[in-house]
Amino acid sequence: xxxxxxxxxxxxxxxxxxxxxxxxxxxxxxxxxxxxxxxxxxxxxxxxxxxxxxxxxxxxxxxxxxxxxxxxxxxxxxxxxxxxxxxxxxxxxxxxxxxxxxxxxxxxxxxxxxxxxxxxxxxxxxxxxxxxxxxxxxxxxxxxxxxxxxxxxxxxxxxxxxxxxxxxxxxxxxxxxxxxxxxxxxxxxxxxxxxxxxxxxxxxxxxxxxxxxxxxxxxxxxxxxxxxxxxxxxxxxxxxxxxxxxxxxxxxxxxxxxxxxxxxxxxxxxxxxxxxxxxxxxxxxxxxxxxxxxxxxxxxxx
Amino acid sequence: xxxxxxxxxxxxxxxxxxxxxxxxxxxxxxxxxxxxxxxxxxxxxxxxxxxxxxxxxxxxxxxxxxxxxxxxxxxxxxxxxxxxxxxxxxxxxxxxxxxxxxxxxxxxxxxxxxxxxxxxxxxxxxxxxxxxxxxxxxxxxxxxxxxxxxxxxxxxxxxxxxxxxxxxxxxxxxxxxxxxxxxxxxxxxxxxxxxxxxxxxxxxxxxxxxxxxxxxxxxxxxxxxxxxxxxxxxxxxxxxxxxxxxxxxxxxxxxxxxxxxxxxxxxxxxxxxxxxxxxxxxxxxxxxxxxxxxxxxxxxxxxxxxxxxxxxxxxxxxxxxxxxxxxxxxxxxxxxxxxxxxxxxxxxxxxxxxxxxxxxxxxxxxxxxxxxxxxxxxxxxxxxxxxxxxxxxxxxxxxxxxxxxxxxxxxxxxxxxxxxxxxxxxxxxxxxxxxxxxxxxxxxxxxxxxxxxxxxxxxxxxxxxxxxx
Numbered sequence: 106x107x108x109x110x111x112x113x114x115x116x117x118x119x120x121x122x123x124x125x126x127x128x129x130x131x132x133x134x135x136x137x138x139x140x141x142x143x144x145x146x147x148x149x150x151x152x153x154x155x156x157x158x159x160x161x162x163x164x165x166x167x168x169x170x171x172x173x174x175x176x177x178x179x180x181x182x183x184x185x186x187x188x189x190x191x192x193x194x195x196x197x198x199x200x201x202x203x204x205x206x207x208x209x210x211x212x213x214x215x216x217x218x219x220x221x222x223x224x225x226x227x228x229x230x231x232x233x234x235x236x237x238x239x240x241x242x243x244x245x246x247x248x249x250x251x252x253x254x255x256x257x258x259x260x261x262x263x264x265x266x267x268x269x270x271x272x273x274x275x276x277x278x279x280x281x282x283x284x285x286x287x288x289x290x291x292x293x294x295x296x297x298x299x300x301x302x303x304x305x306x307x308x309x310x311x312x313x314x315x316x317x318x319x320x321x322x323x324x325x326x327x328x329x330x331x332x333x334x335x336x337x338x339x340x341x342x343x344x345x346x347x348x349x350x351x352x353x354x355x356x357x358x359x360x361x362x363x364x365x366x367x368x369x370x371x372x373x374x375x376x377x378x379x380x381x382x383x384x385x386x387x388x389x390x391x392x393x394x395x396x397x398x399x400x401x402x403x404x405x406x407x
Numbered sequence: 408x409x410x411x412x413x414x415x416x417x418x419x420x421x422x423x424x425x426x427x428x429x430x431x432x433x434x435x436x437x438x439x440x441x442x443x444x445x446x447x448x449x450x451x452x453x454x455x456x457x458x459x460x461x462x463x464x465x466x467x468x469x470x471x472x473x474x475x476x477x478x479x480x481x482x483x484x485x486x487x488x489x490x491x492x493x494x495x496x497x498x499x500x501x502x503x504x505x506x507x508x509x510x511x512x513x514x515x516x517x518x519x520x521x522x523x524x525x526x527x528x529x530x531x532x533x534x535x536x537x538x539x540x541x542x543x544x545x546x547x548x549x550x551x552x553x554x555x556x557x558x559x560x561x562x563x564x565x566x567x568x569x570x571x572x573x574x575x576x577x578x579x580x581x582x583x584x585x586x587x588x589x590x591x592x593x594x595x596x597x598x599x600x601x602x603x604x605x606x607x608x609x610x611x612x613x614x615x616x617x618x619x620x621x622x623x624x625x626x627x628x629x630x631x632x633x634x635x636x637x638x639x640x641x642x643x644x645x646x647x648x649x650x651x652x653x654x655x656x657x658x659x660x661x662x663x664x665x666x667x668x669x670x671x672x673x674x675x676x677x678x679x680x681x682x683x684x685x686x687x688x689x690x691x692x693x694x695x696x697x698x699x700x701x702x703x704x705x706x707x708x709x710x711x712x713x714x715x716x717x718x719x720x721x722x723x724x725x726x727x728x729x730x731x732x733x734x735x736x737x738x739x740x741x742x743x744x745x746x747x748x749x750x751x752x753x754x755x756x757x758x759x760x761x762x763x764x765x766x767x768x769x770x771x772x773x774x775x776x777x778x779x780x781x782x783x784x785x786x787x788x789x790x791x792x793x794x795x796x797x798x799x800x801x802x803x804x805x806x807x808x809x810x811x812x813x814x815x816x817x818x819x820x821x822x823x824x825x826x827x828x829x830x831x832x833x834x835x836x837x838x839x840x841x842x843x844x845x846x847x848x849x850x851x852x853x854x855x856x857x858x859x860x861x862x863x864x865x866x867x868x869x870x871x872x873x874x875x876x
Contacts, residue, residue: 172809212809
């Protein structure tokens, strides 16, 4: 009987740990875009977002080119312009909003912004920072969570999705893009800024930026997860997007400022539009696995 | 505990920005500031420069949804154009006229009254040297406008955007509380302003346009390089002996200081006479006939000439006419003055000043709060209008990019641009003032030859002229 009790005890403990592991695995497969390692990296810097001269200074100055890019593209697409509020009436989803560095300028330009980030601390920082400005407090809503979690309740709700400096931290890029297309209205815009996967981006983006100059905190980026624009474009087209513009960006560490450049070999910004035709999305899905295999083959040789 | 941590973080930030952030933690807790209304921009000081700044922002398309406030200590003045001219006038450059017309104020000025002038003659009392300025196409070089007329035009344009710009008359700011650097937790990130009647305001950007004794500048602990001149300026409204075209501005450098006659109409001119304090009070108290005599003597008499400098000047001029035949000009005489308007004589002291910094986190200085000059070049208010054009341009771009208006990034760009323009001009005006305050022969020779050469060499003359636009 002692033996049987011990066996039952062991059995119960094993069952519990098995349950824990299964639950964890289940949870992680339901959030394939969120990588726990990545989350830990950003946890340490959660309170540094709004220090314009601190670790995130390059992201602050990135606003000087990414906000005009988003604003001017949307102004060209839209028909009405309201004085003083160029983005008025537009619903934007800022995925991986961090401390709200991009959400706030978009909110000031009149948009209704929903910012999501998997890290609680980031959302807390962002909420606290916007709370002092009554106009921003009304226009911006922050939610903690991943893109997959909001897909259920937000099908075709947003006019624009912005994923700036995010896709290079995502675990499953394809799932990420699929969720974007579900959450975007037909004809809606997707803006992505990220880093290309080239030798140059390794030397400049990791060796120099992180290890030598310390522009970016060390360990922020992993070269393996960088996304070449060709691969991104392929995936987007597979999920019913049409890519309208791809522009290279360059960071000057001496002046601390960004500028546009011809070549996309380091950083780049991309604008894509979700097609109006719904049927296209379901037809291309079975092809996507084969296409992504082809993509990884070509990526390996580039 | 969070306030202490915030203060510690704040101090660590001082180094990179060179002390532009506030050293002492003076920001109040969030709960105390919840009630005070929040503005995007507050302009402190409702003079010509402050009012023009508020009007320029109020009429800017990117500020359509923003809230602006203008604080003025005096009461609101209803203006009705009087028959006689006011004794406080300004020389408005074409660049300033462009700024005023950008928000519709220049039309009001022209419909009230203003006098364009086409030529400027500047000459020495100690020699025959003269320099004349005029535009090749005989266009207007500048405009003489009464300060009251400019204020009336600005008030009208402020009324036109009353839904965006709130003007607080009879409101003097008595205290400012500065925010901590941006990333602190419980304290308000905005500038807190306390008015004399106890009301409080909050703002994302405070613009100090409160004159050369600026309270904003003092409270922000921005160092000011200042110097009181040993001169006062006497102003008056004069009537000419006979009606004339009167489109020339005259200025003669006497050993005691420059005397200037600025045209107001075909029969009236405005006097600005910078002279020693004793002479200024003499001029103020003497009877009208003696006053008029002094003015005419100052412009016409050659008592300060010496044979030596006359000969040296004549010799230099003949050399110049060999090199550049068209480069010498004959001195013309200004119109003679017949009488002075009653009650129009006034005196005010002169000084020079320059703030070492024009901007801090969430603060910018414009106009006399940032820089104060001698009236000899007629540039005082034009420098202020130049500040407005530059700051409004940077703030408009920042608003269109959705940026925080109080951010140092664009404020520093404004400061660099304006300091680059202002510092050399202010130094040149100060140098001219000192150079012309003496009758020592070597310096008289230097400035005589310098003036003659400048008059003869178009590139130098044009550059000086455009510098003062």
